[in-house]
Amino acid sequence: MTKPREEFISMMKTEFVRFAAHIERVSSQYQGVKTMKEKLPKGHVLIQMDFSENYTCSTLEEIQSAYWNSSMVTLHPEVIYYRDDNDELCHKSFVHVSEVLNHNDTMVLTIIDRLVKIVKEIGHEVQWIHFWTDSPSSQYRNKTIFDTVGRFPEIYGMFASWHYFESGHGKGPCDGIGGTAKRNADNAVKQGKSLIQDARDFFAWASANQQGIQYDFITEHEYENKKLTSESKQSNH
Numbered sequence: 001m002t003k004p005r006e007e008f009i010s011m012m013k014t015e016f017v018r019f020a021a022h023i024e025r026v027s028s029q030y031q032g033v034k035t036m037k038e039k040l041p042k043g044h045v046l047i048q049m050d051f052s053e054n055y056t057c058s059t060l061e062e063i064q065s066a067y068w069n070s071s072m073v074t075l076h077p078e079v080i081y082y083r084d085d086n087d088e089l090c091h092k093s094f095v096h097v098s099e100v101l102n103h104n105d106t107m108v109l110t111i112i113d114r115l116v117k118i119v120k121e122i123g124h125e126v127q128w129i130h131f132w133t134d135s136p137s138s139q140y141r142n143k144t145i146f147d148t149v150g151r152f153p154e155i156y157g158m159f160a161s162w163h164y165f166e167s168g169h170g171k172g173p174c175d176g177i178g179g180t181a182k183r184n185a186d187n188a189v190k191q192g193k194s195l196i197q198d199a200r201d202f203f204a205w206a207s208a209n210q211q212g213i214q215y216d217f218i219t220e221h222e223y224e225n226k227k228l229t230s231e232s233k234q235s236n237h
């Protein structure tokens with residue numbers, strides 16, 4: 001599509017203004033999460049999380065039918081930041097693994113249930129969880145999540161806040177965790193050290209071989225139960 005010169009110049013001026021505002025918001029958001037980590041008080045936990053691109057299972061000598069019918073695995077990395085007894089900022093890395101390939105609000109709620117249990121086991125009296133994610137409406141930025149945040153004290157016995165990165169700029173430590181896990185899994189398969197054919201195989205391999213990252217498995221049954229519970233609550237509102 002072509003435009004007259006003057007119309008093109010006018011359009012580009014408008015786009016440059018929008019782009020500058022976008023970059024300013026991105027910078028502000030990254031500074032916000034950095035400041036929150038530095039000033040995080042005891043009793044508060046910051047969780048940065050994101051869905052990784054699904055891991056595609058493969059075999060050492062893959063035949064054509066295996067390629068076209070290969071299983072996929074959902075990976076959802078999280079980094080939890082908190083203060084220890086010496087008031088030092090600490091973090092723990094987690095990955096939730098699942099056979100469920102739906103990256104939607106129900107899966108997010110299922111993961112939150114698990115994360116709250118993990119947070120309570122850290123050993124401190126947690127009063128607040130601050131979530132930082134990117135902003136796809138199908139996953140984190142929707143009425144289901146807003147309702148959950150509003151009712152967090154009722155559901156989990158603590159408060160929550162949710163912070164969104166600018167669209168396309170939610171990159172962070174989660175990307176490194178997910179990428180490392182998938183790359184190491186591929187190398188293990190290529191070297192004949194492991195056979196990873198589905199989500200449970202991936203979980204078993206990762207739990208035994210990935211140092212510094214804790215893995216948790218979410219079953220399809222657990223996901224379906226959460227889906228039924230959420231649908232029931234929505235119908236009653």
